[in-house]
Amino acid sequence: MPSRRQPKDVRRAQILEAALAVCAEKGYHATRIDDIAARAELSKGAVYHHFDSKQEVFIGVLDQMMEEFVGVLVVAEAAKAGVADTLRRIMVMTATMTGDPGLAQAMFDLFVLGMREGAFRDHIVHHYVDILDACTRLFQRGIDSGELRAGLDAKVAARAVVMSLDGIILDHLVMDEPAQLSATLMGFGEIVLGGLLRPDNGGVS
Numbered sequence: 001m002p003s004r005r006q007p008k009d010v011r012r013a014q015i016l017e018a019a020l021a022v023c024a025e026k027g028y029h030a031t032r033i034d035d036i037a038a039r040a041e042l043s044k045g046a047v048y049h050h051f052d053s054k055q056e057v058f059i060g061v062l063d064q065m066m067e068e069f070v071g072v073l074v075v076a077e078a079a080k081a082g083v084a085d086t087l088r089r090i091m092v093m094t095a096t097m098t099g100d101p102g103l104a105q106a107m108f109d110l111f112v113l114g115m116r117e118g119a120f121r122d123h124i125v126h127h128y129v130d131i132l133d134a135c136t137r138l139f140q141r142g143i144d145s146g147e148l149r150a151g152l153d154a155k156v157a158a159r160a161v162v163m164s165l166d167g168i169i170l171d172h173l174v175m176d177e178p179a180q181l182s183a184t185l186m187g188f189g190e191i192v193l194g195g196l197l198r199p200d201n202g203g204v205s
Contacts, residue, residue, distance in 0.1 A: 012050050014040050016064055019057045024102030028058060028109040059123055062110045066127035068093065073134035083142035084193055084202070087161075091189040095182035098169050104181075108173055111166075132158050139196070148196050149203060161192055 018040035022031045033054055037044045051057045072093055076086040098104040114124040135158035142148035168188060172181045197203030 008050070011042075011046070012060070015042070015047055015050055015057060016061050020061050020103065020106055023058070023061070023106040023109065024100065028106070028113065033057075055117070055119060058110060058113075059119060061106075062120065062123055063127070065097070065107060065110075066124070066131070068097070070127065070130050070134060073131065073138060077134065077137060077141075080141070082145075083138055083147055083196065086138055087189050087193060088186075090165075091185045094165060094169070095185045098172075098181060101173075101176075104169060104173055108170065128162070131162055135162060142196070146198065147201055149198050152196065157196065164188065164192075 015036060019031070019036045022035045022039050026035065031054065033044055033047055036054075036057060037047045040047070047057070051060065069090070072090055073086070075081075076089070098107065110120065111124065113120040115121070132155075136155045139148060139152065139154035139157050143150065143152055143154060165185075165188075168184055169181070172184065193202065194204040
């Protein structure tokens, strides 16, 4: 059994990792706190010490996943990274996160819950606002620096890209083609860049 003296954030991360792994195998509704505790090698009481319910555990999983996307954009903003490099990093990260069919299905289950349960929806909306705002700032920096075409609407472009990513992931889940997801994402990224970049900067004229 893991040491009882682990810091709170380490223990919480351990529980969230276990919850995602079990959900990938069994789905959200079939996953029980007992399953999460067993996978994390903790007692059921230890899980309840950190989370009040299964729903709260998976809201934590959802927050963690969404914050990874925001994190890439925040780091890019701090480093004043270009749009092309940042967008390619986002595609690689998305492909890595969703490359495992079980994990991709778990992510999808959590987003479906957002359509039915207010607590999940509130968290999804909160993170989407952060992602869209950060992506809008990225595209606006690209417009201002001359990397992107003049006249683009940064907010519209950000929303189109973010929502298209969701559609690509859903399509591959429905078609059961996880092996092709990475190639599709990278190809989509290059198509987007072709439309966003100035012609003299690699864009399509």
